[in-house]
Amino acid sequence: MYLSNEGIIVILFVGLVAGWLAGKIVRGTGFGIIGDIVVGIAGAFISSLIFPRLGFHLGSGIISEIIYSAIGAVVLLLIVRLVRRGGRF
DSSP states (O other): OOOOOHHHHHHHHHHHHHHHHHHSSTTTTTOOHHHHHHHHHHHHHHHHHHHHHHHOOOOOOOOHHHHHHHHHHHHHHHHHHHHHSSSSS
């Protein structure tokens, strides 16, 4: 698999936007810019595993990828919050 420089920039941009959006939805769990990128990319990975198995399809393009990644990042942040606080939201 080959990723061009533009592909890496798009992945980082989608990760940043999705992580920031997830941080705004799940308040109190922001991790800074680098942390938001990591959470957004991890959210994209989670959503790419979950949504096809559920048969959920939103569309194509960068906006749908940001939405998918943000939903995955919200799920990831909720799991992190559960682990940090001992099972309470």
